[in-house]
Amino acid sequence: MATPRLSLSYGQAFVAPDRRHHRSSMSVSMPDERQMQSKGAAALVSDSASRNALAKQASDLSVRGFLADYYSTPEHWEIKISVHRVLHSLNAWCHGQTRQVQDGSYVSSLSTLIFLGRDAHLFHVGDTLVFRLRGAEFEQLTRDHVTDLGGYRYPARALGMDARVDVDYAAIPLKQGDIFLFTTQSVRGTLMPSDYVGLIRQDASDLDAACERLAQAAKERAGERGYGSDSFCFQLVRVDELPDATPDRPSRVYGDLPIPPELNKGDRLDGFEVDDVLSRTAHSRVYRVHDIKSGRTSVLKAPSPELSNRNVYLEHFLLQQWVVERVHSPFVVRVVEPSRPRRYLYYLMRHVEGVTLTEWVRLHPMASLAQRLDLASQLGKALQALHRRDLIHQQVHPDNVLIDPHGQVILADFSACHLRDVDGHRRSRRLVQQVGLNEHSAPEYALDDEVGRRSDQYALASTIYWLLTGDLPYAVPTNRLRSHTDLEQLSYRSARSLNPEVSDELDEALRRALDPQRSLRFRRLSEFLYHLKPVRHGREESSIPGERKEPTKLWQCIAALLMLLLVLSWWLR
Template sequence: MASAQLSLSFGQAFVVPARGRHRSSMSVCVPEERLLATKGACALITDSTSRNPLAKQAGDLSVQGFLADYYSTPDHWGAKLSATRVLRSLNAWCFGQSRQVSDGGYVSSMSAMVYEGREAHLFHMGDTLVFRLRGAEFEQLTRDHVTDLGGYRYPSRALGMDASLDIDYVQMPLKQGDIFLFTSQGVQGTLMPSDYVGLIRQDASDLDAACERLAQTASERARERGYGGDQFCFQLVRIDALPEEARDHPDRLYGDLPIPPELDVGERLDGLEVREVLSRTAQSRVYRVCDVHSEREMVMKAPSPELSSRNAYLEHFLLQQWVVERVRSPFVVRVMEPSRPRRHLYYLMAYVAGETLAEWVRRHPQAGLAQRLDIAIQLGKGLQALHHRDLLHQRVHPDNVLIDRHGQVVLADLSACHLRDVDGHRRSRGLLRQVGLTEHSAPEYALDDEVGRRSDQYSLASTTYWLLTGALPYEQPVKELLRHTDLERMHYRSARSHDPEIPPALDDALRRALTPQRALRYRRLSEFLHALRVPEGGSGGSPSRRWHEPAWVWQAVAGVLLVLLVISWLLR
C-alpha cells in the first residue's frame, strides 16, 4: 500500500544477567513529518566487549550522538553523505576521548539503518548483526569484523577504535512488510535462522512480544549450553507503508532554492529588510538585516549572484549553516532561525555589535600585552570548539574576527570551514584556494601538503604575532612558496625584535607554533594556549606566578622551618 509518508513499527527487548551490566544500546527514531520526508527514519544498535568498563557509556553516547547530528545535517544532503560525515566525526570524538582515559575506551560496534523514502541505507562497523525477513527469506545483511586474540573474539573496524573509520555501506530497496532484526554478537550460537523466522512470525503484529520471545528463547538456549553470562538485545523494525515514490521534492531542499539577487539598503527579501551591506565578494554577499515583524537584527549571508550552479564554493556554502548549527560556543557566531519559510538560498546569523580585530587594533594602539593575549586566547577557544566537532576553520585572519563592546571575541567567518575526514584534505585545500590564501595561512596550503588542526594553530599563532607586534613572523610571503625547498628560506623573526617587552618564553611559544614544518608545531592547540597563558620564565610575572619559581618555594620552606625551630626551642 502506498501512502504520502513512510510508516514503520518497531519493538525491543533486553536481557541482562543478574551480575552483568549493559554493554549494548539500541534506538529507533521516527521524526516529525518534515524531517521524515527529508532525512528519513533511523534504527541503530551498538555493542561493546564485556571487558570494556565504559561499554554502556560508549554505546549510549554513540547512539545519541548519531541521531542528534544526523538530523542536524543539511536537508540537501542524502542519507549516505549525512551518515558518513556524522560517523566520521563521531569516530574522531570517540577516539579522542578514549585516549584521555586509562581504563576502557569509547569503542563500540555499530549498525545504523536509515529508512529514506522507498530505500534503506545500512552503515556497519564491527560485529553487530542486522537481518532482513522478507516473506520466508531470512538474510544477514552485515558482515562480522572480528579478531581472535588469546581465545577471545574482539570487534575490528569498530567506532572509536582508530583515527580513521572504514564503514560498510549497503543501499537496498524496501518492500512493504519487510522486517529488520537488530541484535548483538552474543546471540551467536543460540538461535538458528528457522528459530528467528518462527518466533517472529508467531505473532508479527506485536513486535515487542516477538522480541521478548527471541530474548527468552536465546537465554534458555544459552543456559542449556553453559554460557548464560551473555546479555541479549533484540530490536525489530517493520515497514508498514511506503510513500508513492522516492523522495524527490526539490522545493524542500535549500540547495535548489534560487540565489538572492543583489540587494541594497532598504530592500526586502522574505520579510527581512537590508539595513547595511557588510561585504560584497566574488563568492558571497553579507548584509545586516532586520526582521520587519520581530525587529530582530541579524546577519544574512548569501552566495554571490554571479556564481554558477556547479561552483565549488556554492556547494560548500550549503555546508556552512550546518557547521554553525553544530558548534555551541560563545566564541563562534551562532545561527538564527528565520521566522518564516525561506524562498531563497541564504542563512542567518546573530548580529554582533562590534568591530573586526583589525579595526580594534587600529583604535587601541596602547593596549597592553595582557589584553592582547586575552584576545588571542579567546580566539583559540573558538578554534577549539570547531576542532572538537572535527572541523577546520582554515582562514583565521584579523578581518574574520569580531570583538563586541564587552571585549568578547567571536569567530564570524566560516567561508572556508571544512569537515576534517579521511579523504577530504585535497578538497579542503582546493576550497581555501578559491576563497584565497592570506598572509596568515599555513605553508602547507601553498605547497599542497596535508592539512589538519596544526594548520589552524599556525594561523592562530601568526594572527597572535601580528596582534602583539603589528608585523608578520616571516619575510617570505606564504603565497610565494612554490616548493618544499622554499621552506628553508623561512627564518623566524623574533617577536622581541619588534617589542622587547614580550617575554622570551612567549616568543619561544610563538616560534614553535609558527614552525614551517607542521609536524614540529605543538601537538595540541591546548598546549599552545597554555603557553600563551603561562609564559614560563617570562619577565614581569604576577606575584602568584613568582610564588611557583623554585627559589621562592625553597625560601618559603626555609622560613617556615626556621619559625618551627624557634617555637620548639621556646617550648622546652
C-alpha cells in the first residue's frame, strides 16, 4: 500500500475587471516531490496600500521574490531559518528601492503558510489576513499590524517599510479537512464569520466556486455600505491528505549526501575528473575539474573530509552555495549546475582563467594609477552586489580576488560570507575567527566587537591601500590587536607619502574608510567608491599646470604678434 503524502487543493478569486491593475497578489506553490519533502508547499497573499502608485508592482514582487528565494535555500535548512533569511533579504531590497523612488513605494504586507509534513508554518508581516476553518470553527491566525494616519489605515511592520522587519511566526498542527482562507484588509466590514463558514461550506468540493461566492458576497455587501468593491481577493487552501507521522531523520540536517573523500589529480567523482588541486585547508577542498563527457572545466568545492562531524561548518558550507546562486554580478563568480545528479556534498563554480590580485601586482609592477583604481572600483562593485542581498563577505583580501586576462575582477571566495542581521553578529565573528583573520581584517573582528557592512568597507580600503602603495595603512596589523587600548596606537600612514601619484582627496577617502572606529567610516560603500573613479584623479592631475601651459604660450605669442603689427602700422604712416 502506498505511503500517504501531503495533498492540498486550492482555489482563488479576484474582484477586479482587470487583474493586471489589482493591488493584491496571491499564489500557491506545490513543487516536485523532492522539494515537497524538504521545503513543502507554500501559499501566500500580499497587499499594498490603496494610495500607493506602485501597489501592484510591490505586491507582485514580494510574492514572486519570496517563492523564488525560498525554494532556492539549501534543503537542509529548517523552515524558520529559510523563511526568516528570505524575508529579511527581501525587506532590505524593498526598503532600498523605496528610498530611490519618488512616487509610490515597494511597501507591502505579506502572509505565507508553509505546509510540510503534518504542520503548517505561518509567517506574517503587515495587515493581510489568514483564517482557518476547522469544522464550524472559524479563527483568524494573523494579527492586524496597522496604523491610522489622516483618516486612512496603513499597514505597519510591512516589507520595505524599515531597514529591519519584525516577522510573526506560528507553528500550526494540521488536521485533514482544514481549510485556510487568505485575503486582505479591504474585506473588513463586509462579511461576518458566519458568512464565511456558510459560503465556504455551501459546496466545499469546488474551492474556486467557493472563492467566487465569497468575492460576490463581499462586493454586494460593500456596495450596500457605499464604499469601493474592486479590491477584494480570496484564496482557499484545503488539506486533503496528511502523511504518516514519522520522526525527523538526522540526515535532514545535512542533506543525504556524504562528504567526498580526499581527491588527487586524475581521480574521478560524479563524472568529473580532477585536473588540479587548487586548495587544501582545514575547512575545505578546492579542485579544478572537467566534465568527462562535455569537457567543460569548472571548480569543485567540497568540505574537508575531517569535518564530517562538524555540523556548524556543514551548514555554512551550503550557505556558500546559496550565496553564489542568488548574487548576480559580472564581478562575482557564478555557480555551474551539474549535468548529472550529485552523489556527494559539493558545489561547482565557473572556472576563471586568471591570477590572484597578489600575482597581478607582481606581474605588473609598472601599472598606472588609473589601472589600479579601475581594479579597485570593480572590487567595490562586487561587494555592493553582496550588500544589496544583505550579505557581508568578511574575507576581502588580495588572495581572494581573481583578475582574468581581460582585466576584469572576480570575487571568488565565500568561506566566511554571512547573512547580515539574521543569526547575530557574534556568530558571524566566530565564523571569521574560525576561517582565520588576515592583515586586512577590520579591527572589530580581533576585538570581538559588532561587525557589519562597514567592516567590509575597511577590508576593501585596506586592500586598495596595499594595491596603491604595496604596504599596510598601519604599522601594527589589525589581526594582532589584543584590546581596545591598542586602537589608540594605530596611526594612519598617508598613502600619498608612499605613492606621490595618490591625490590628497583619495588619500583622505582611504583614511576615513580605514578608521579604526567603525562608526567613523563612510556611511555607505558608494560614498567611498565615488572617490576611486580614475577619471576624477585624471582631471585633477591635468588641471595642475601641465595641460594649460601650451595654450597660454600660444595666446601670448598671438598677442605679441598683433602688438608688433600695430607698431609697424604706426611706423609706416
